[in-house]
Amino acid sequence: MLRRFREWRRKRLIERYSFADQDWTAALAPYRFFDRLSADENRRLRELVSLFCAEKEFAPGNDFTITLATQLQIAAQACLPILNLDLTFYSGWTGIVVYEGEVWVRREEMDEDGVMHVYNDIISGEAMPGGPVVLSWDDVTQAGSAASPSYNVVIHEFAHKIDMLKGDATGVPPFSPAYHAALNGREFEATLHQCFDAFAAQVDQWERRGQAEADAPLIDPYAAEHPSEFFAVLSEAFFTRPQDLRDTFPDMYRLLAAYYLQEPLRPGD
Numbered sequence: 001m002l003r004r005f006r007e008w009r010r011k012r013l014i015e016r017y018s019f020a021d022q023d024w025t026a027a028l029a030p031y032r033f034f035d036r037l038s039a040d041e042n043r044r045l046r047e048l049v050s051l052f053c054a055e056k057e058f059a060p061g062n063d064f065t066i067t068l069a070t071q072l073q074i075a076a077q078a079c080l081p082i083l084n085l086d087l088t089f090y091s092g093w094t095g096i097v098v099y100e101g102e103v104w105v106r107r108e109e110m111d112e113d114g115v116m117h118v119y120n121d122i123i124s125g126e127a128m129p130g131g132p133v134v135l136s137w138d139d140v141t142q143a144g145s146a147a148s149p150s151y152n153v154v155i156h157e158f159a160h161k162i163d164m165l166k167g168d169a170t171g172v173p174p175f176s177p178a179y180h181a182a183l184n185g186r187e188f189e190a191t192l193h194q195c196f197d198a199f200a201a202q203v204d205q206w207e208r209r210g211q212a213e214a215d216a217p218l219i220d221p222y223a224a225e226h227p228s229e230f231f232a233v234l235s236e237a238f239f240t241r242p243q244d245l246r247d248t249f250p251d252m253y254r255l256l257a258a259y260y261l262q263e264p265l266r267p268g269d
């Protein structure tokens with residue numbers, strides 16, 4: 001009975017938050033990584049986007065105007081990582097605040113001597129445990145550009161959201177018995193830390209050599225900031241530049257495939 005009710009409610013929400021074919025096609029068009037989806041995956045992603053829009057609240061930052069295109073482009077990218085999981089991975093919060101350009105945030109930090117430092121920080125996006133996801137629309141649209149093929153602020157922030165389901169972001173996302181019975185959580189954690197340490201050392205050496213563009217790591221050096229950033233940046237790469245991720249960290253590619261239950265690289269790639 002409950003299952004039938006849930007199914008009925010799900011169908012109603014999908015109908016209520018449905019959108020035209022051309023709007024859906026236009027939302028996916030700037031992002032080449034959607035091309036690999038099969039017709040069935042595309043249809044399921046579209047349904048998930050309707051459910052996502054029913055559940056979440058988009059709000060403008062400053063005087064930005066949120067259109068259907070804004071919502072669909074963000075929702076489609078946000079839902080890609082959970083295409084074979086479900087919306088409970090984004091539970092416990094509802095807001096998505098979208099600014100037109102750079103987002104200025106006020107930070108307060110206490111140093112070791114107990115002195116409070118207040119400063120302004122410019123960010124492209126942010127996710128806080130239990131709070132909203134904040135995004136800069138300029139940065140969202142850059143994700144599709146040729147200049148930054150592996151940069152994806154939406155997937156980055158939503159990977160943090162998955163990580164934060166269990167509290168503060170650590171880089172080790174929660175494992176669900178329904179989806180991750182075959183995944184060894186300890187192996188995931190150990191491999192993530194091992195690869196993170198190796199990458200941090202690599203970035204450190206690259207910085208000492210003067211950060212030459214020609215020998216820059218394939219993975220965004222920002223991943224070396226913290227294991228949680230490593231998980232978020234590797235998740236971006238997994239969906240947008242899977243080849244680069246597999247070439248750099250084959251074990252992390254395999255573990256993320258087991259986590260997200262997706263295989264962005266086809267056999268022979």
Ligand SMILES: [Zn+2]
Binds near residue numbers: 232
């Ligand atoms: Zn981050």
